[in-house]
Amino acid sequence: xQKEYKSLKDLLAQYCPTLVAxxxxxxxNWKKIxxxxxxxxxxxxxxxxxxxxxxxxxxTIFDLLQRASxxxxxxxxxxxxxxxxxxxxxxxxxxxxxPRLRKSILxxxxxxxxxxxxxxxxxxxxxxxxxxxxxLKYPRFQLQQIEFNPRGAKDGERIDFCFRDTISSTLLLxxxxxxxxxxxxxxxxxxxxxxxxxxxxxxxxxxxKSLNKLGIKLPNLSFLVILWCFxxxxxxxxxxxxxxxxxxxxxxxxEFCTFAQxxxxxxxxxxxFGTVESVLQMHGGHHK
Numbered sequence: 116x117q118k119e120y121k122s123l124k125d126l127l128a129q130y131c132p133t134l135v136a137x138x139x140x141x142x143x144n145w146k147k148i149x150x151x152x153x154x155x156x157x158x159x160x161x162x163x164x165x166x167x168x169x170x171x172x173x174x175t176i177f178d179l180l181q182r183a184s185x186x187x188x189x190x191x192x193x194x195x196x197x198x199x200x201x202x203x204x205x206x207x208x209x210x211x212x213x214p215r216l217r218k219s220i221l222x223x224x225x226x227x228x229x230x231x232x233x234x235x236x237x238x239x240x241x242x243x244x245x246x247x248x249x250x251l252k253y254p255r256f257q258l259q260q261i262e263f264n265p266r267g268a269k270d271g272e273r274i275d276f277c278f279r280d281t282i283s284s285t286l287l288l289x290x291x292x293x294x295x296x297x298x299x300x301x302x303x304x305x306x307x308x309x310x311x312x313x314x315x316x317x318x319x320x321x322x323x324k325s326l327n328k329l330g331i332k333l334p335n336l337s338f339l340v341i342l343w344c345f346x347x348x349x350x351x352x353x354x355x356x357x358x359x360x361x362x363x364x365x366x367x368x369x370e371f372c373t374f375a376q377x378x379x380x381x382x383x384x385x386x387x388f389g390t391v392e393s394v395l396q397m398h399g400g401h402h403k
């Protein structure tokens with residue numbers, strides 16, 4: 116990292132000033148974050164592949180930060196993208212939702228060093244951030260609560276968001292499911308679909324286990340699926356044959372979303388997020 120910055124907080128503020136300011140620049144948690152990342156770095160040596168020399172571990176926001184500070188433009192752009200989403204949410208959300216935004220999404224993002232400080236789950240809080248912003252683009256959805264706990268559910272079965280449908284006056288519960296689409300899944304549409312089907316099925320079972328034992332069904336629960344795959348050309352080539360019908364499960368699938376990385380003539384990177392169809396169209400269209 117660059118020597119002129121004294122801490123992770125100061126360095127992160129160069130790319131995510133709103134995130135740092137909103138989370139609390141004077142929070143005592145920054146010292147714990149520094150310690151957690153230091154312990155993680157100390158353990159990374161055992162995860163270096165002897166064949167490739169690459170680190171075999173998931174990424175945290177601070178790994179992105181290290182690469183950004185070393186001059187890698189995609190990582191710097193993605194950090195700025197995250198900060199832009201935080202900035203929009205802070206601006207448009209009622210202040211009564213700010214504590215939950217800070218505690219339930221930003222806190223896990225910053226403390227996500229994972230099991231033994233290695234297995235990060237940073238996709239989950241980032242996915243929740245962009246999903247919340249995506250859903251708030253629909254005027255009919257009014258946020259009621261971040262991290263909703265249905266009666267009879269255990270802590271691990273809390274639902275990410277509870278909205279009020281202003282047209283029907285009913286509640287809508289939305290759980291975000293982040294799915295990585297790796298190279299081995301891209302051999303065919305059927306392979307992607309099988310992968311998605313398994314992940315969605317497991318997520319529904321995980322979120323409704325206690326409720327099912329009590330004979331409780333949540334008729335207003337839906338799942339928003341995020342595909343983490345930056346091979347958009349391949350996703351476009353196979354679109355829409357890997358998508359699962361919204362009524363294929365006990366609970367409906369609200370939307371399939373993904374990211375796109377764009378590079379302009381000056382080699383400047385930006386990121387966008389939206390439904391798979393809209394992102395593929397922005398990226399240059401898709402084949403049917």
